[in-house]
Amino acid sequence: MYFDKLNTIVIKIGSSLIIDEKKKIRSKWLDSFVKDIQGFKKAGKRIIIVSSGAIALGCKKLNLDKKNLKIDKSQAVASIGQIELMNLLKKNFSKKKMDISQILITLEDTEVRRRAINARRTLDNLFDIGFIPVVNENDSIATSEIKYGDNDRLASRVAQISNADCLILLSDVGGLYNKNPKVHKDAKLIKEVKKIDENVFKIANKTTGEYGSGGMLTKIEAAKICGLAGCKMVISSGLILNPLKHINLSKVCTWFLPEISKLDARKKWIASSVSPKGELMIDNGAIIALKKGKSLLAAGIKNIKGNFDKGDHIKIVDEKNFELGRGLSSFSSEEISKIKGQHSDKINKILGYKTKSEVVHKDDMVGFSK
Ligand code: GLU
Numbered sequence: 001m002y003f004d005k006l007n008t009i010v011i012k013i014g015s016s017l018i019i020d021e022k023k024k025i026r027s028k029w030l031d032s033f034v035k036d037i038q039g040f041k042k043a044g045k046r047i048i049i050v051s052s053g054a055i056a057l058g059c060k061k062l063n064l065d066k067k068n069l070k071i072d073k074s075q076a077v078a079s080i081g082q083i084e085l086m087n088l089l090k091k092n093f094s095k096k097k098m099d100i101s102q103i104l105i106t107l108e109d110t111e112v113r114r115r116a117i118n119a120r121r122t123l124d125n126l127f128d129i130g131f132i133p134v135v136n137e138n139d140s141i142a143t144s145e146i147k148y149g150d151n152d153r154l155a156s157r158v159a160q161i162s163n164a165d166c167l168i169l170l171s172d173v174g175g176l177y178n179k180n181p182k183v184h185k186d187a188k189l190i191k192e193v194k195k196i197d198e199n200v201f202k203i204a205n206k207t208t209g210e211y212g213s214g215g216m217l218t219k220i221e222a223a224k225i226c227g228l229a230g231c232k233m234v235i236s237s238g239l240i241l242n243p244l245k246h247i248n249l250s251k252v253c254t255w256f257l258p259e260i261s262k263l264d265a266r267k268k269w270i271a272s273s274v275s276p277k278g279e280l281m282i283d284n285g286a287i288i289a290l291k292k293g294k295s296l297l298a299a300g301i302k303n304i305k306g307n308f309d310k311g312d313h314i315k316i317v318d319e320k321n322f323e324l325g326r327g328l329s330s331f332s333s334e335e336i337s338k339i340k341g342q343h344s345d346k347i348n349k350i351l352g353y354k355t356k357s358e359v360v361h362k363d364d365m366v367g368f369s370k
Pocket of ligand 1: 052053056137139149150
């Protein structure tokens with residue numbers, strides 16, 4: 001029902017949809033999925049596919065068990081499996097006369113603004129020439145500290161960067177239930193979520209572990225990132241044939257429907273960072289000032305957490321640790337620890353060099369009205 005009005009759609013498919021537990025390619029499913037995409041393309045939609053499966057297909061090729069794989073080995077396996085994955089997708093899309101391309105992303109490609117803009121430009125150029133970009137994390141290069149680790153959050157960041165209208169997470173579960181459907185027979189499907197609050201996270205937390213790769217928690221985190229960017233998201237079972245048609249017909253799925261975001265593209269990018277490097281705790285006076293549209297000054301900062309550099313993403317929290325907003329810091333954490341609580345006219349003297357006085361400039365901040 002919702003797809004008619006949507007122009008740019010990101011579709012994430014998990015490894016378990018491409019290959020089954022017996023390491024057999026799910027060819028029939030793949031064929032039906034590609035057919036669904038063809039329908040979208042004919043309707044003039046811009047499609048991005050975020051596909052997992054590099055490690056699973058690498059394991060298939062080398063006859064290895066995914067569960068026993070150490071991180072460095074899995075990086076090598078991903079490098080082998082990624083071309084298997086692309087070959088498989090290319091073969092299937094070519095049959096239906098559609099062209100695909102490959103984009104491998106590391107965390108920094110989306111978290112550094114300049115690189116995110118570059119990625120956006122590449123996607124736009126691919127749309128212009130009618131190709132369908134297929135995105136995956138660059139598992140062979142990314143190391144654990146600087147890794148998405150799951151394609152749910154990666155897909156949500158891709159949706160935000162490409163200014164997509166909708167992210168479809170095809171998963172091995174039909175949506176978000178009020179309790180774990182695999183344990184409780186009376187579990188009820190939640191069909192629509194308008195606000196992602198603590199309660200939604202609690203439900204997801206309870207059900208995590210029973211689902212495939214990313215788990216329900218990463219899916220809710222993805223919904224939050226999409227929501228901040230004003231992008232709809234739907235979780236639906238990908239295991240059935242024609243999984244996209246199924247979303248429209250059966251309505252067994254969970255839609256996350258955020259309010260329309262009034263933020264510009266840059267602020268959307270700030271709001272939906274997946275890896276804030278630290279936190280600034282601010283006092284009530286600063287909260288009032290920020291709500292009036294002012295920048296955050298050192299005087300209002302009570303405490304600081306994390307190690308970060310100038311320009312890094314940070315969370316802004318109140319004295320109860322409740323997240324109020326996000327921003328880009330104009331100072332490193334080391335500098336802020338020296339100037340916190342101090343008036344702006346003392347900053348130059350404390351630091352020993354001339355610098356600006358806003359710790360987070362209003363143009364680099366989201367979460368406060370105005
Ligand atoms: N990037 C991983 C792969 O291609 C999958 C990550 C995930 O399933 O979320 O194997």
